[in-house]
Every structure is written in structure tokens, then in C-alpha cells.
Amino acid sequence: MRIDILSVVPELLESPLNHSIIKRARDKGLVEIIVHDVREYGKGNYRQVDDYNYGGDAGMVMMIEPVYTIIEKLKKERKYDEIIYMSPDGDLLNQKMANDMSCMENIIILCGHYKGIDQRIRDYLITKEISIGNYVTSGGEIPATIVCDAIIRLIPGAISDETSALSDSFQDGILSAPVYTRPANFNGWEVPDILLSGNPKLIQEWQYEQAMERTKRLRPELLKNSRK
Ligand code: SAH
Numbered sequence: 001m002r003i004d005i006l007s008v009v010p011e012l013l014e015s016p017l018n019h020s021i022i023k024r025a026r027d028k029g030l031v032e033i034i035v036h037d038v039r040e041y042g043k044g045n046y047r048q049v050d051d052y053n054y055g056g057d058a059g060m061v062m063m064i065e066p067v068y069t070i071i072e073k074l075k076k077e078r079k080y081d082e083i084i085y086m087s088p089d090g091d092l093l094n095q096k097m098a099n100d101m102s103c104m105e106n107i108i109i110l111c112g113h114y115k116g117i118d119q120r121i122r123d124y125l126i127t128k129e130i131s132i133g134n135y136v137t138s139g140g141e142i143p144a145t146i147v148c149d150a151i152i153r154l155i156p157g158a159i160s161d162e163t164s165a166l167s168d169s170f171q172d173g174i175l176s177a178p179v180y181t182r183p184a185n186f187n188g189w190e191v192p193d194i195l196l197s198g199n200p201k202l203i204q205e206w207q208y209e210q211a212m213e214r215t216k217r218l219r220p221e222l223l224k225n226s227r228k
Contacts, residue, residue: 001104001155002032004074005144006067007111008049010035012141022149025158033148041066050114059115067110067117071125074108082128083108085117086140086147090129093147095170097130101147102154109147111140173222174215177207 007013013035016022025031042049043065050060071083081104091097101107110117110126122129132143152158159165169176180191194206215222 001030001102001151002034002078002106003148003151004106004108005033005035005111005148006038006070006108007035007139007141007144008038008062008113009111009139009141010037012139013111013145016142016145017148021153021158025152025155028157030155030157031152036070038062038066038070041069053115057115061115062112062117062121064118064120067121068125071108071110078106080106080108080127083110083126084128084130084147085110085122085126086112086132086143087116087122087129088131088134088136090131092134093130093132093150095150095168098147098150099154102151109140109144111144113139113141170222172211174211175219175222177210177214 005013017026017033017035022031022033026033038049039047042063049063049066051063053059053061074080082101084107086109110121130143130147132146137143154165165171167176180195184191184196192206194202197203
């Protein structure tokens with residue numbers, strides 16, 4: 001899979017995309033991530049990428065030309081499944097969207113900044129808009145890294161124990177069961193006996209009951225769409 005990310009502050013993407021599972025997936029060649037600095041495509045000595053908001057409202061707006069130039073260049077090189085804009089008014093990110101995107105070949109993710117991007121970019125170039133939640137962040141970079149992380153950990157081979165991603169919350173439409181590690185007793189706070197029983201069938205049943213109980217209690221609305 002190849003992900004091209006367009007940003008005016010590429011530094012913001014560096015750490016999240018170069019550590020842990022994403023780094024390993026990149027090193028193994030499971031995903032190629034190319035960050036494009038939109039500023040390099042800006043005009044003039046100042047590499048201008050933003051301009052005043054028509055209508056006079058406060059806040060600068062990302063200009064169409066630099067973004068258009070990069071997207072058109074990339075589209076000539078390969079076919080893209082989606083050209084995504086990170087946006088607070090986009091479709092709310094969920095596990096199904098992450099699953100679907102993890103099967104794609106090539107995607108572009110455009111990070112907005114300032115007051116947002118010229119609406120014509122959204123009207124003519126963008127094929128999908130994704131929000132990470134009903135709140136506003138300063139730029140699309142951190143939201144984009146969340147999308148990348150949610151997708152990349154699902155690519156087979158990205159997580160060493162492949163079944164691990166499948167037992168995460170939301171994969172079956174329910175939350176995941178609680179997890180514990182050693183010591184079995186910490187200051188009298190004990191790990192449930194059943195997990196120490198060594199009986200995989202009983203443990204699996206217990207985990208399922210716990211997951212269902214947790215979902216009913218914390219996120220009952222998930223059960224309406226649950227496949228289980
Ligand atoms: N004026 C815009 C917000 C601009 S915030 C509005 O009110 O809708 C600057 C950039 O941050 C946006 O262009 C977008 O790329 C990103 N962003 C902000 N909140 C986001 C969210 N919840 N999900 C995804 N991207 C977001």
C-alpha cells in the first residue's frame with residue numbers, strides 16, 4: 001500500500017509515522033508513506049501557500065494551486081483509490097472505514113491548516129472527507145496520523161501476532177475484553193482466576209462474556225449493529 005500525505009507542516013507528521021508499528025510496517029515494505037511539503041509548491045520567494053479569506057472573515061485559507069499541482073502530478077503517476085481530505089465535517093472515522101481503507105492500493109491524504117482549504121479543492125479534487133471527531137484541531141496532520149495508524153496496523157504482517165488486531169474493540173461490533181499481565185497478585189489486586197486456569201475454552205467464553213457485558217454497559221448502541 002502507498003499513502004501520499006500533503007501537508008504545510010510536515011514536521012508534525014514525523015514522530016508518529018516513524019516509530020512503533022508504523023515504522024516496522026514501513027521497514028518491512030508493507031506500506032510506503034511519502035510526505036509532500038505543500039510549501040515547496042508555493043509561489044514566490046515566500047513559497048506562499050495561504051491567502052486571505054474571500055468575504056473578509058478572519059483566518060487564512062490554503063490556496064488551490066500548490067495542492068492542485070501535487071495531486072495532478074501524483075494522479076499521472078498512478079491510480080488512486082481515494083483522495084482524502086481530513087475535515088471536521090467529514091465522515092466520522094470508524095473501524096469499518098479503517099478496514100476498508102487497509103485493503104486499498106494507493107491513497108492521498110490532504111491535511112488542511114489555518115482556516116481550512118479553498119472549497120474548490122474539495123469540490124473538484126477530493127473524493128472522500130474524514131473527521132476524527134466532533135471537535136476542531138489546528139491542522140489535519142494529527143488527524144491524518146490517526147487514520148494512518150488505524151489502517152496500517154490492519155495490514156497483514158504489521159502486527160506480529162496477526163490475530164491481535166482482529167480481537168480489538170469494534171472488530172466484531174463489540175468492545176474488547178479486559179486484559180491482564182504479571183504479577184497475578186499486586187498488593188492484593190488479583191487477576192481473575194479463570195485466566196490462570198489454562199483452559200482455553202473457558203477463557204474464551206469468559207472473554208466473550210466480559211466483552212458483551214462491557215459493551216452493554218458502556219456502548220449499548222454498538223449491539224444494534226453487531227454481527228455476533
Ligand atoms: N474552519 C474549519 C476548521 C479548520 S481547522 C471548520 O470550522 O470546519 C484546520 C484543519 O484541521 C482543517 O482544514 C482540517 O484539515 C483539520 N481538522 C480540524 N479538525 C479536524 C477533525 N475533527 N477531523 C479531521 N481533520 C480536522
